[in-house]
Amino acid sequence: MNVPDFFPAAAEIFVAVMALAVMLATAFARDTARSLAYALAQFTLLVTAFITIFTLDTAPAIHGFGGMLVHDLLGSILKLIVCFAMMIALLYGHGYLAERKLDRPEYYLLALLMTLGMMVMITASHLLPLYIGLEMMSLSLYALVAFDRDSVRSTEAGMKYFVLGALASGLLLYGMSMIYGATGALELPAIAQAVSAQAANKPVLLLGLVFLVAGISFKLGVVPFHMWVPDVYQGAPTPVTLILSSAPKLAAFALALRLLATGLPGLAEHWQSMLMLVAAASIVLGNLAALRQHNIKRMLAYSGISHMGFMLLGLLSGIAGKADSTVVAYSGAMFYAIAYVLMTLAAFGMVVLLSRAGFDAGEIEDFKGLNRRSPWFAVLMLFVMFSMAGIPFFIGFFAKFAVLAAVIAAGYLWLAVLAIVMSLIGAFYYLRIVKLMYFDEPLDDTPLAASPELQLMLSVNGVAIAALGLMPGTLLSLCKTALLSSSVTG
Amino acid sequence: MTDIPFLSLAIWIPILGGLLVLATGPDRNARMARVVALLTAILGFAVTLPLYIGFDAASAAMQFREHAVWIAHFNIHYRLGIDGISLWFVLLNAFITILVVIAGWQVIQSRVAQYMAAFLIMSGLMNGIFAALDGALFYVFFEASLIPLYLVIGVWGGPNRVRAAIKFFLFTLAGSLPMLLVLLYLYQSTGSFEILHWQRAALSMGEQSLIFFAFLAAFGVKVPMWPVHTWLPDAHVEAPTGGSVVLAAIALKLGAYGFVRFSLPIVPDAAMAHAPLVIALSLIAVVYIGFVALAQADMKKLVAYSSISHMGFVTLGFFMLNPLGVEGALIQMISHGFVSAAMFLCIGVLYDRMHSRQIADYGGVVNTMPKFAAFFMLFAMANCGLPATSGFVGEFTVILGAVQYNFWIGLLAATTLILGAAYTLWMYKRVVFGAVANENVAGLADIGARECLILAVLAACVLAMGIYPFPFTDVMHTSVDELLRHVSAGKLP
Numbered sequence: 001m002n003v004p005d006f007f008p009a010a011a012e013i014f015v016a017v018m019a020l021a022v023m024l025a026t027a028f029a030r031d032t033a034r035s036l037a038y039a040l041a042q043f044t045l046l047v048t049a050f051i052t053i054f055t056l057d058t059a060p061a062i063h064g065f066g067g068m069l070v071h072d073l074l075g076s077i078l079k080l081i082v083c084f085a086m087m088i089a090l091l092y093g094h095g096y097l098a099e100r101k102l103d104r105p106e107y108y109l110l111a112l113l114m115t116l117g118m119m120v121m122i123t124a125s126h127l128l129p130l131y132i133g134l135e136m137m138s139l140s141l142y143a144l145v146a147f148d149r150d151s152v153r154s155t156e157a158g159m160k161y162f163v164l165g166a167l168a169s170g171l172l173l174y175g176m177s178m179i180y181g182a183t184g185a186l187e188l189p190a191i192a193q194a195v196s197a198q199a200a201n202k203p204v205l206l207l208g209l210v211f212l213v214a215g216i217s218f219k220l221g222v223v224p225f226h227m228w229v230p231d232v233y234q235g236a237p238t239p240v241t242l243i244l245s246s247a248p249k250l251a252a253f254a255l256a257l258r259l260l261a262t263g264l265p266g267l268a269e270h271w272q273s274m275l276m277l278v279a280a281a282s283i284v285l286g287n288l289a290a291l292r293q294h295n296i297k298r299m300l301a302y303s304g305i306s307h308m309g310f311m312l313l314g315l316l317s318g319i320a321g322k323a324d325s326t327v328v329a330y331s332g333a334m335f336y337a338i339a340y341v342l343m344t345l346a347a348f349g350m351v352v353l354l355s356r357a358g359f360d361a362g363e364i365e366d367f368k369g370l371n372r373r374s375p376w377f378a379v380l381m382l383f384v385m386f387s388m389a390g391i392p393f394f395i396g397f398f399a400k401f402a403v404l405a406a407v408i409a410a411g412y413l414w415l416a417v418l419a420i421v422m423s424l425i426g427a428f429y430y431l432r433i434v435k436l437m438y439f440d441e442p443l444d445d446t447p448l449a450a451s452p453e454l455q456l457m458l459s460v461n462g463v464a465i466a467a468l469g470l471m472p473g474t475l476l477s478l479c480k481t482a483l484l485s486s487s488v489t490g
Numbered sequence: 491m492t493d494i495p496f497l498s499l500a501i502w503i504p505i506l507g508g509l510l511v512l513a514t515g516p517d518r519n520a521r522m523a524r525v526v527a528l529l530t531a532i533l534g535f536a537v538t539l540p541l542y543i544g545f546d547a548a549s550a551a552m553q554f555r556e557h558a559v560w561i562a563h564f565n566i567h568y569r570l571g572i573d574g575i576s577l578w579f580v581l582l583n584a585f586i587t588i589l590v591v592i593a594g595w596q597v598i599q600s601r602v603a604q605y606m607a608a609f610l611i612m613s614g615l616m617n618g619i620f621a622a623l624d625g626a627l628f629y630v631f632f633e634a635s636l637i638p639l640y641l642v643i644g645v646w647g648g649p650n651r652v653r654a655a656i657k658f659f660l661f662t663l664a665g666s667l668p669m670l671l672v673l674l675y676l677y678q679s680t681g682s683f684e685i686l687h688w689q690r691a692a693l694s695m696g697e698q699s700l701i702f703f704a705f706l707a708a709f710g711v712k713v714p715m716w717p718v719h720t721w722l723p724d725a726h727v728e729a730p731t732g733g734s735v736v737l738a739a740i741a742l743k744l745g746a747y748g749f750v751r752f753s754l755p756i757v758p759d760a761a762m763a764h765a766p767l768v769i770a771l772s773l774i775a776v777v778y779i780g781f782v783a784l785a786q787a788d789m790k791k792l793v794a795y796s797s798i799s800h801m802g803f804v805t806l807g808f809f810m811l812n813p814l815g816v817e818g819a820l821i822q823m824i825s826h827g828f829v830s831a832a833m834f835l836c837i838g839v840l841y842d843r844m845h846s847r848q849i850a851d852y853g854g855v856v857n858t859m860p861k862f863a864a865f866f867m868l869f870a871m872a873n874c875g876l877p878a879t880s881g882f883v884g885e886f887t888v889i890l891g892a893v894q895y896n897f898w899i900g901l902l903a904a905t906t907l908i909l910g911a912a913y914t915l916w917m918y919k920r921v922v923f924g925a926v927a928n929e930n931v932a933g934l935a936d937i938g939a940r941e942c943l944i945l946a947v948l949a950a951c952v953l954a955m956g957i958y959p960f961p962f963t964d965v966m967h968t969s970v971d972e973l974l975r976h977v978s979a980g981k982l983p
Contacts, residue, residue, distance in 0.1 A: 331563075371645075375515075375604070386637060391663075392630040398561075401626075401670075405564065408674045416674075420667045427663055431640070431656055439644040439652050476563035 008064040008071035011051045011079060012119045018044040019112040026105035037105035038094060041112055042087060048115075049083040052076050061486055063125060067187045070125035074334075074486035077478065078122045078254050085247040085341050086115050088457060092349045093239020095451040099357040102148055102237060110147075111243065114140035118251035124258060127176045127186045134172070134219070137251060138165050141244060145236040157235025164218070164228045172215025178208030179263075188263040195266035209267055212259055213274045219252040220308045223281035230289075233301035234362075238355065241297055242348040245304055246341045249311075253337040256315060261330065262486070268320055275316040276415065282309030283419055287426040296364050299429060300347055303388060304340075306426060310403055311336040313419060317406035325409055331479035332402030338475065339387075339399035342468070346384045346461045353377060353458060356449045367433055369442025377448065377455075378437045380462030387465050389430040390423050394469035402476065495556050497570040497621045499537040500580055501614045504530060504587065508610035511603050520602040524595055527606035531591045534613065535584040545577055547965045550972035552623060552686070560627065566683050569623040574969030575750055575820060576620045578962060579743055582827045583620070586739045587613040589944050590732040593835055596940070597731065597842055598646065605646060609732060612638040616740050620747060625673045625683040628751075629666070632744065636662055639733065639741065647728040654721075654728035661721040665711030668704040675701070676756075689755040692981050698760035705753045706768070712745030715768075715805060716775040719798045726794035727847070731838030734790065738797050738830035743823050746804045750816070750973065754808065758977040765809040772809070773902050775802025780909035784916070789840070789847045792917055793833045796873060799906060800826050806903060807888040810895040811977060816970050817963060818887025824962060825872070825880035825955060832869040832948040836862070839941055840921070843934050849920050853927030858934040863922045865937075865945040870918045872952045874911035880955035 006013065022040045026033040053076075061072035090111060097103035117136030124130040142165060146158025180186055182204040183194035194200050218225040233241050260271050286306025293299035314333025318326035354361035354370075371378040387394030400423065407416045448455075468475060507530025514523040545553060552571030560568040572580060590609050598605045615638070618631035636659055644655035677683055680691045693701070711718045722742075726734050754761050776799050783795035800822065807819025839862060840855070841847055856863040872879035875886070885906065893900030926932045937945070955962060 328563075371601075371604075379512075382637075391637065392634045397630070397633070401564075401674075404670070405674050405677065408671065408678050413671075416671055420671060424660065424664050424667055428656070428660060431659055434640075435644060435652055435656065438641055439655070473559075473561040473563060476561060480563060 005064050005066070007055075008062060008069040008075075008123055010055060011048050012116060012123065014051060015044060015048055015112060015116045015119060018047075019109060019116060022105065022109050022112060026109075033105045034098070034103050037108040038090070038103065041090060041108035044112060045083045045087045045090075045115065048119075049080055049087075052080045052083065056080075059485075065129075068126040068129050069120075069123045070486075071123070072482075072486040074257075074482040075122045075254070077482045078250055079119050081338055081341065082115065082118050082122065082247045082250055085250070085345060086111060086243070088345050088349075088461065089239065089243045089246055091457050092242055092345070092352050092454055093237075095454055096239050096352050096355055097237070100148070100237075107144070107147060110140040110144050114144070114243070115247070118247055121251045122254040125188050125262075127180065127188070130255065130258065131169075131173060131176060133251075134255065135169060137248060138169060138219075141165075141248065144240045144243065145232055147240060148237045151237075153235040154237060157232045160235075161228055161232045168215050168218030168225065171211045171218070175208045175211025175215060178204050178211065182208060188258060191263045192265055195264060205267065206270060209264060209271055210274070212264075213271055213278070216252065216256045216259065217278050219255060220249065220312070221305055222278050222308045222312065223285045223305065224278075226282065226285070226305050229305055230298045230301040233304075234295055234297045238297070238348060238352050238360070238362075242345065242352065245300070245344045245348060249304075249308065249344075250337050250341055253311065253315075253334065257330065257334075260315070261318070268318060272316045272318070275312050276412070279309040279312035279316060280415060280418055282306055282312070283422045287422045290426065290429050293429075294364055295362055296351055296366070297348075297362055299364060300344065303426070303429070304344060306422065307336075307340045307388070310400060310419065311340065313415065314403040314406050317403070317410035317412070319410055325406075327480060327483045329406035329410065330483050331476065332399075332406045334479040334483065335402050335472075335476055336399040338479070339395045339468070342461065342465055343384055343387050343396060346380070346458065346465060347388070349454070349458045349461060350377065350381050350384065353448060353450045353454060356446070364433065364436065365443060367436045368440045370437040372442050373445065374448055377458070380459065381437060382434055383462050383465050385430040385433050387469065389427040391427075392469065393466065395465050395472060397469060398472040398476070494540070495570075496537055496540050497554050497572065497580075497617070498556055500534065500541070500584060501570075501618045501621065503537060504534045504584075504610040504614035504617070507531075507534065508607040508614070511610060512607040514603045517600065517602055520599075523603035523606055524591070527591045527610060528588070530610055531584075531588040531613075534610075535581075535588055538581050538584045538617075541572065541577060542581060542965075545572075545574075545965055547574065548968060550574070550968040555623075560624075564626065564677070564683070565681065566626040567624050568627060569684060570621040571623045572621055574965040574967070575973070576747065577965055578820075578824050579620045579740075579747060580617050582743075582824055583613055583616050583740050586735060586827065586831055589831065589835070589948070590735055592940060592944055593735065593838065594730070594732045597838070601645065605642070605732075608638040608642050609736065612642075612736060616744065619744055623685050625676065625685055625688065627683075628685070629670060629673055633663075633666060635741070635744075639737065642733040642736075643725055643729045646730040647733070649728075650724070651728040654724040657721045658725040661711055661718065665708045665718070669708035672701050672704040685751065685756075689976065690981075691756075693757065695759055695763075695982060698757040699764070702753060702757045702760035702764055705748065705757070706764075709745040709748035709753065710771075712748065713742060713801050713805060714745070714798060715771050715802070716779060716798070719775070719779070722798060723791050723794040726797075726834075727788060727790050731834060731841070734834040734838075735831045738793075738834055739827040742797065742801055743827065746801065746808070746819070746823055749805065749808050750820075754811075754977050755973060759980045759982050761809070761977065762811065762980070765811060768805055768809040769899065772802040772806035773899065775799055776806065776903055776906050777909070780906055780913065783913040784909065786913075787849055789837045789849055789917060789921070790834070791847075792849075792913060793830065793837065793873075796833075796910065796913060797826070797830050799910070800830070803885060803888050803903065803906065806899075807891060810891050811974060812891050812894055813970055813974060814887055814894060815891030816974065817966055818884050818889075818891055820966055820970070821880075821959060821962060822884025822888060825884045825952075828948055828951045828955065829869060829872045829879075829881055832865075832945065832952065833873055835941075835944060835948070836866045836869060839937060844930055849917055851928070852921040852931060853924045854931055855922045855934065857926050858931060859936040861942065862937045862945075865949055866918065866922060868949050868952065870914045872956070874914045875907055878953070878956045880952045880959070882956055883959045
């Protein structure tokens with residue numbers, strides 16, 4: 001097919017241009033700058049989503065930009081979901097930020113730049129854009145976390161995130177340089193080829209791999225690189241936590257998939273055993289620590305750690321020489337990541353919903369008696385909680401189902417048993433939220449004051465969790481098709 | 491006639507009706523919620539009747555089959571069908587749902603729509619469990635049915651409801667999660683989730699044993715078998731009357747049903763090898779829990795323990811692996827569905843008036859509530875297995891099967907007739923007979939028309955099944971024979 005060389009980056013270029021446009025426009029529009037920035041950001045994300053949809057193609061991957069970027073179905077789907085996740089996250093946070101005068105234009109600008117970073121990460125087929133995309137996302141996120149500059153917690157969280165995040169980026173870059181040193185290549189397919197041809201220096205390669213896995217683990221927020229997660233989640237303004245916990249996880253999934261599965265399939269047995277430890281530790285620690293939390297954001301942070309551990313279960317269950325099982329395993333992980341984004345958006349959306357001017361919902365107790373205050377949102381939160389606990393008919397069940405099926409197919413029975421035991425323990429803290437909402441009396445009877453668009457979107461989000469749980473087939477098949485079209489299995 | 495998907499209707503009418511009831515909203519529309527719930531329940535029962543009428547008792551094959559692809563990615567299908575074993579449970583479930591709706595008519599005054607909806611949705615999900623012929627579909631229904639019951643116990647339950655609800659949920663989940671692994675393992679080795687396909691799949695003895703114990707965990711907790719029965723008395727005591735009724739009449743049957751649908755046919759050799767273990771656990775449940783029941787001061791707890799003891803009879807019957815045992819156990823399950831529902835409703839009648847379940851608070855109820863005392867008498871007799879009541883048929887058949895298997899096991903099992911009579915009748919005596927114990931009892935009003943109707947219907951069922959059990963046993967023969975033939979053939983190479 002004859003396409004211009006920049007074609008794989010069409011959507012990214014649009015986002016970059018629009019980010020600059022937002023910067024300029026808000027500088028001139030003084031009075032309406034805030035709402036203008038919000039509207040432009042949403043418009044940009046929507047148009048980007050459309051561009052992604054129109055360029056959606058199941059044909060084989062197209063490499064462009066001198067081999068730096070790749071256009072494949074996997075990337076398009078992930079980008080599409082990133083756009084939607086960002087749109088939802090901005091929508092949920094809008095009212096909250098406006099009430100606290102935090103909706104400065106820079107917020108939306110940073111959100112767009114962050115989206116750009118994530119999209120580049122997803123599209124990258126070369127170590128350089130992969131790293132640049134990651135840094136663009138991370139730097140925007142550091143600033144966003146510290147966005148409430150008058151809040152000590154927020155600035156502290158930003159600082160903590162920045163110091164640790166910069167270190168992790170450094171580790172990743174160090175790993176990349178070793179891989180380059182060993183293989184002499186920066187393009188992922190070329191790296192894969194060099195590794196499989198046994199041309200590379202194995203010890204250097206393995207050392208580099210350790211650093212890569214460490215960097216990826218940090219971005220996913222899994223044990224032992226998880227320390228920042230609860231503090232940053234709690235310290236950041238809730239809308240930022242919402243952003244932080246959703247789309248970047250998909251980008252980090254893409255990072256892991258591109259680096260490990262596309263770039264280093266020849267070292268699969270090594271990174272699989274590393275990820276196995278990371279996943280097992282995350283599932284154990286995440287679930288146990290979440291039991292003891294009183295703050296809902298911290299609880300969801302720990303639960304997120306365990307969810308990312310579950311997601312890794314799919315990623316590490318590829319079987320050498322069996323491309324078909326490997327694709328099924330990876331598609332399980334992808335389905336898990338998408339399901340998690342959907343659930344975490346709804347969960348933090350609920351926290352925003354319960355907040356109002358002068359009141360930040362943050363404690364688990366704030367969910368007390370929600371069924372009395374609003375039966376509809378109580379039932380939606382019930383969907384989210386049972387979905388996260390992995391109870392059918394919700395999407396979270398099929399996510400767990402898919403990764404556990406992959407783990408069993410790969411023959412890691414101990415890992416499956418561990419995951420099962422831990423999800424039983426995890427069920428307790430989700431049940432506790434349901435208990436507070438349904439069995440207890442409300443602490444205050446103030447009617448929910450969130451904006452109609454938040455309420456509507458949250459309803460759609462919650463219903464989607466149930467609807468996709470009833471009919472998960474399409475999304476599962478889509479994940480599989482996407483992975484088949486990309487070159488993850490060599 | 492055969493084109494109408496009756497099984498799907500039996501599942502989805504209550505669920506959709508439940509959502510409709512939820513839509514009626516706050517308690518000011520309580521009346522509408524009740525009416526819609528009742529109509530849904532009746533409609534839900536009506537669509538199960540053609541299942542019985544159109545059922546071919548001479549065939550052991552699955553009937554009323556429905557099939558659609560659900561999740562192609564995992565080869566999961568929406569496969570439904572019933573045989574002689576599951577037929578009666580679908581009917582029983584739909585029937586009990588009507589009673590529960592009527593029983594909660596006046597008693598439940600807060601969040602009426604949510605209460606009714608929870609029961610209707612639960613009823614639909616449970617029909618799904620009995621009708622599912624796909625392992626994943628079964629599991630999905632099996633797990634999902636926990637949610638409404640968790641809410642029912644937690645929202646409308648007694649003072650310790652939170653603990654009871656969470657304990658119930660976690661115990662059951664702990665049992666069923668290993669089953670999920672087994673289902674995935676079976677999928678891995680056979681490439682399919684179809685239960686009938688699994689029944690034919692060859693499995694080595696080592697595999698079978700592991701699978702058997704995972705199933706034992708899942709279904710043993712649900713039945714519940716000793717020693718994992720502790721959640722049941724808590725759940726029963728705290729649950730509202732309707733919750734107790736569904737729990738005893740239907741939810742406990744899910745575990746026992748799992749044994750006949752999964753354990754016996756899928757891992758027959760392991761089931762045979764480990765049958766002595768299950769029989770021993772069942773005998774402990776029958777005898778030891780029978781003594782525990784004798785010591786209870788709380789009526790609901792007493793009936794809860796009596797349920798465990800009766801369910802011990804069911805698992806005992808299954809694992810004797812002879813026709814008398816299995817059929818007796820199935821009859822016992824249906825009979826227990828009627829009798830335990832009736833017992834809990836009777837206690838509910840007393841509790842609504844006195845707000846106490848302590849036996850010591852009662853005495854001489856017959857003086858103020860003669861009609862009630864008569865019904866209660868009948869159900870108490872059925873609970874201890876008096877001939878001409880449904881309780882007799884099942885217990886007697888299981889004991890016959892047990893004697894056939896081993897005389898001493900039969901003898902031990904038969905002690906239930908004494909123990910059951912002891913704890914039930916002693917409780918009955920203390921509550922109903924004697925002089926009027928206190929002013930509260932003196933002020934009791936006899937049952938009204940609504941309560942009378944429910945108890946009369948149940949009484950009719952109990953008697954009909956006791957006097958003429960043919961309609962119940964007739965449909966089972968072929969299926970049970972086929973099951974036992976399959977089990978005895980084994981599947982070892």
